[in-house]
Amino acid sequence: MSQDSRAQFAAQNRSALDWLSFFLADVKDGVGPFLAIYLTSTLKWDSGSAGLVLTIAGLASVLGRGPAGAFVDAIRWKRALIAIGAGAVALGSVAMAISPGFWTVAIAQVLIGLAEAVLPLTLTAISLGIVGQRGFPRRVGRNEAWSHSGNVVTAILAGAAGYFIAQVAMLWTVAIVSVIAACAVYWIDGRAIDHDLARGEDKPGQAPEALGVLLSNRPLLWFTAAITLFHFANAAMLPLAGQKLSVGQPDESPLFMSSCVVVAQLVMVPMALLVGRKANEWGRKPLFLVAFAVLPLRGLLFALADNPWAIVAIQILDGIGAGIFGALFYIVIADFTRGTGRFNVTQGVAAACWGLGAAMSNAVAGQIVNGFGFSAAFFFLAACALGAFAIFALAVPESLGYEAEGPEAQVLAVT
Template sequence: MNTVTALTALNFFMADVRDGLGPYLAIFLQGRSWSPIDIGLVLTIGGLAGMLATTPLGAFVDSTRRKRLVTIGAGLAVTISCLAILFHPSFFVVSASQVLSGIAGAAIPPAIAAMTLGIVGPAEFSHQVGRNEAANHGGNVASAMACAAASYVVGVEAVFFVMTIMAVASIAATLAIRESAIDHAVARGLEPGEADDGKSGYAVLLKTPALLAFGLILMLFHFGNAAMLPLVGQRIEALGLGNAVLWTSIAVVVAQAVMVPMALISARIAERYGYAPLLFAALVALPVRGIVAASTPEAWIAIPVQALDGVGAGILGVVTPALVARILRGTGRFNVGLGAVMTAQGVGAAFSATAAGVMVERGRDWLAAVGVETGLTGYGVAFLGLGAAATVALALFIGVMRIMPLARESGHVAAKDGDAAPTPAPA
């Protein structure tokens, strides 16, 4: 297996590992008679831990030459924390495991992005990120289907066994990546052979307006995006429209299936036309998604809603690391920058669910207070409100386009399926 193939395989198998148990944790804990309040609390604890750790871990990935070891260690930590939950689901153990899982999971994306940049170089980065993201979404679909099938035999505990198998495979894929193929200077955003300027990573971030603007755009996008699918499921359950778990599962698979071709197409578009059309399309998709979700309360609407999520999220999965690499090229601070924008995403996502709940409860009253009468339910108002956040993000993007490096990569050459970086680091 050559290095680029191993890197793609790593993204496939790590898909189920880096996010931990995800939505399955709530189902598992509910079956152990946990209260909704306690379930929500441990999920929040894990989310906050990951959000706070993302930027510092990006800085750590910039500084270390042991990026393969970071990836393996983080994957093992997520797996161990999840197995601890399986064998001892007490509040303390689950909370501690969520903290460990959140921190470890935050290290995986910058570590993989750094290895990718160090292996293929900046000219081929967006192309390989497209392959990585397609493999990642394919891994999510495969693991979701495996969990669904195995759950009929052993119940929700099946997710723990599927995750363990994926973790072992991800370790094998990481070990198949040759250390000598990673140029660690290029991996942190420097040009081959360029010396570090010694500046603080955080100082570079604060002095880069394009990165700050991009982080704010992503924060607004994820504020509008994160609560959309959970809100669809809540509406199905609240209105008795069908099996909410079934429809949510179908919607998740639909979104991931759409993300696979979108990731590959986005990489090609970036190579030929740059990032502007991609960002525009992703930011437009979310308001449309809100309108579609608000158009009818029927359960089947979850499918087109999540297909649109596949468009927006599939594009941003490719654009985010590639554009951060472009913005911070030559600074040696790529991974701390990627961590910073991921933190911004996390902030937006963290407040999304709370804002959506408030809009469901009070949105119609607010509209009535300003003389706007609507036949929408509270859920419909919330969907439109979430979509409005992306409209603000779109307006901001149009306003700051001139300061962002959105043009296609100059000197791009056709992608090669080789092993070595443009200027390999010494073994």
């Protein structure tokens, strides 16, 4: 298909992709921070038990992401897959609201975790299949900006529902948004999706390369290691901050958590747009280094902060880091896999690795809180974040201009 035709398809489906990203925001990101507050403040679970059920969702997502990526590469009914995943989140949220026992919550978290494995991969594949490699950075930036805007709206609604109605209303809010997302995916014209392009092929009729080729890509492997440690350090910070906020003031904690989410998401919107517009001009690595640098600082500040509004203000750093990370992750994976036909399985495996880090983060940090307190947990997470920064800075090269040369070696093109 010509570049002009591809640009026309992209323009025709721009609003559909925008609104799908908006409604899919809290569906694909799960209900972790709000669920942690609900379990600890309303149901009186301890931090270890709450961390365990959050870990279950993370592990389900980890186990599902690799196969989900291969599945997305293979199928042509990607819109239906998004509708199924959003429906699973709605079902899990309703189940937790109606019957919040340990096993009900655990099973619901499995459903939500599997949906989290499928939804981001599929949305990204659809986007690449519509706009192509040339338009991908800007499209990903728009996806993330609309996603963060959706998170702001849902966080406000969930926080208000939790405060003025009951904390369980937060789960009902996510369920309703999930149903809307399942319908919104069909605003996209299915004929606009080039399914070969959506898996990273850039030549008509090209056969996907062997998966073993990806294992020889050292920059990709180091990148995966860095983002895994990054998410191990990051995932537990906001849930722990929510639990810290709920100590002594359980009724106000939903509003404080909503404020934390809103502040971060508002900052993420311009960060994602910045990445989409400047990643090709400035390069990927300088932008990514900023995301890695703010995380250890955030952990240290959380450890020292006791005032609820100080904790909310610290979330500005989360907005900077996560806003950059959310967009650049997909762009860098697309750089490393261009022409291989293995884009989705690679992003699935890489996401599974950092998902494992995120899943273990909640369990480990919860146990540290039980034994040594919140400050010790935040100091530990900050140290891990500093390690992630070091790995990325020293071992991961600039991916702009990356080319795969031959099946036995991966090198950076000299540009």
